[in-house]
Amino acid sequence: MDDNVISTMIFVSIGLGSLGLFAFLWGLKSGQFDDSSKFLGGALHDSEEDLNSAKKMTDKQDKIKSETKQ
């Protein structure tokens, strides 16, 4: 077998695997696995109203961030 084929296969398979691994680690760090019931239930409460409220929250956070930078 050609060396290139083997190195490509190993690189691609381990690369894809590590993509999954990094996604999982990111999820872990950002606390997405801390509270499974809330995330499952959260899907039930997904509405325009909640989206607006979430937007308002991020606006408030952005404002604080820009204030502290100045």
Next chain:
Amino acid sequence: MQLSNKFSACSHCHLEFDKKTMIYESFQQKDHSFCCKGCQNVFHLLKDEGLESFYDKVGSKKLHSVNDQHASLSKFDQEGYAKKYITSKNNLHEISLIIEGIHCNACVWLNERILHHCEGIIEASINYTNHKAKITWNPKEIKLSQIIEKIQSIGYNAYAYDSHLQEERVNKVRRDYYSRLVVGIFCTMNIMWIAIAQYAGFFTGMSQSIKDILNIAEFALATPTLFYTGWFYFKGSYYGLKNAMVNMDFLIVSGTLSTYFYSIYVSLTGVGEVYFESVTMIITFIFAGKYLEVLSKKNAVDSLDGISSSIPSEQTIINSGSKKVVDTTLVQAGDIIEVRPGEKVAIDGILYKYTGNFDEASISGESNPIYKNQGDRITSGTICLDSVIQYRASKSFANSMIQSITTLLEESLSKKPKIEKIVNQISGYFSLMVLAMSLLTFIGWTMLGISFEDAFIISISVIVIACPCALGLATPVATLIGVAIGAKKGILFKTSSHLETMAKATTIVLDKTGTITNGRPDVINFVKEKDFDLNLLYSLVKSSAHPISKAIANYLENMDETVKEYQLNEIKNIEARGLKASFKNFNLLGGNAELFKEASIDLNLNSSCSVFAFSIDSKIVCFLELEDKLKTDAAITMKKIKELGLEIIMCTGDNSIVANNIAKKVGIDVVYSAMLPKDKADVVKDLQSNKKIVITVGDGINDALALSSSDIAIAMGSNTDLAVKVSDIIFINNKITTLYDAIALSKSVFNTIKQNLFFSLIYNFVTILLAVLGYVIPVVAAISMSLSSLIVVGNSIRIKRIFKNG
């Protein structure tokens, strides 16, 4: 919702109440009814805030009715409070709160929404699983007391908890360990299939270019494992060296690090074989064990938070006739506290007004409720069962029983088991010996005049071969199988190392109630004096939740399947005496001898057990004798355990007559009776100072101290959350026979471990010798390594066969 005509449901909390007591109002062309002002206020608040979709989300679930009496909020803005609970960052404040009254997802949604609507709150997220909230706010725009007020205004309550102390930190450590473990497992899984290709290539021939590709891939996988997952061991050996100590961590680091650099050297020069897969496997396997340890520690911490949160955070104080709600920690000795039925007592004191029954099972182990009169002592942690009482606090919260038990447990958690210290010491010597040997080998061979390169490889191979693979597997595989068999038999080991300690145990300390006995009364004798309608007795006992009433109802149901309940009138619960009711023209009376004495009805009885008599129109028609029965096979189990060579001791909070009676029946010779939780712990400590290894078996908070100070703690059943959490081994099926199984299993596992260790030490001795002499070429090392591991694993699997039919 279909309701009977008499009751109607509250529009907010959905609880049902008598129609007459409801508050009615018509709002937006709809009729609403409320159980109280609090619920009505919350209902309107939600409408005003545009959050009425809460009611769609909550469905028909029932909530708590809104309590609008709260302690003063001013303490939240005091400086001491802020110092203890609030952390500040970039001019923003952050606090962790526990929110009371959360039932479902909709409650979480509502709390988050109302906080998000609040000006000045930057972030608010609530964990549904443990009801803990993290809130960040801008102190210039809003005060903490206003935030708490907001939460209270929608019918919930919040109090701060100190996240720095316990759970938060443990959680963070656990998450960190978990990511490291995941990386390790991922790399090991991938490196294994590359390694298999290399093994195959070794036997069938493989071109150097393919070898190079595989080496690079293995290098890429081994590097993160060694330096990310294995970072813990680098740190450990650094601190060890700083204190002039060579520990097991150092051996792992020096072994894996030298193997790693040797493998890099090999892949660059193309001479010999690489050992990247050994590096990842050793690190990952050892780290997995470490992770399990962290996990068990987290469970223990969770349980402590659990007890603290089960203690009510507020107390009702009576001050010159008027009631005031204050924070539990602010109550002083001498204050008069009111406790309502079903509430837990948080502070020790003396009963001052009214009388009532107390459930002391969690403190003294007494299975029957205790009737308390004015002037009697009330202990924190007990539950007031049936009446409103007032008592005078004799201590502050910090000095009360429940808080001192919590503090003691917290201290015991930070102590390390003895066995771990010994293992660390021995491994220290072992590591030093191996390092010295490798160095001597290197010097020896260079003096003999072979090349630097060969001498280096030989000395490395000494470390690699000594890096104890079989030795490392000897204990974990055997214990893993032991733990798995245990789980099938209803024995849960918190950590596998307990198997070892248990096998060496010399003494068992048993609690009586709930351990040797069932922990609840059962009817043992039923005497009918006259013929009567059984349904009357059944209806009477059905009206009460007292353990004795429950036992009788159960007994009647078993005796006669056709018993049915009548609608009795004027049911009255006479405290610590019994029950009174009427049906048609009959006057029913059921209870203990005291009750009939007071009613001047003649009851001639002499019995050593609890008696429940039943009379119709002042004539005794029957009586029942009840007793806390022994568990099935208790006596046989005790005999079998004695045959294994263990000494059995019984420790109970009950009086000596009951204790000796039970002990005689099961064949226990040493009995300590009327023991307080601390006395039990002292008994355990005395035994330990006499060089005994003690197993304690118990089931309540009253045993928690003894459990935590003994070498092995076993909790029966799932009776008390706390006892389960402080214990090392849990029996799920609540059978006493499991105790024998557990001891036999641990002995068998321990024997296997000894065989394994003996074999692997011999193996290590021989192979190190061969390696020092330079006879071990790397591939032989690899094959003999896996062969020795296979022998150890095979020997351990034998345990499974022994316990297959038992």
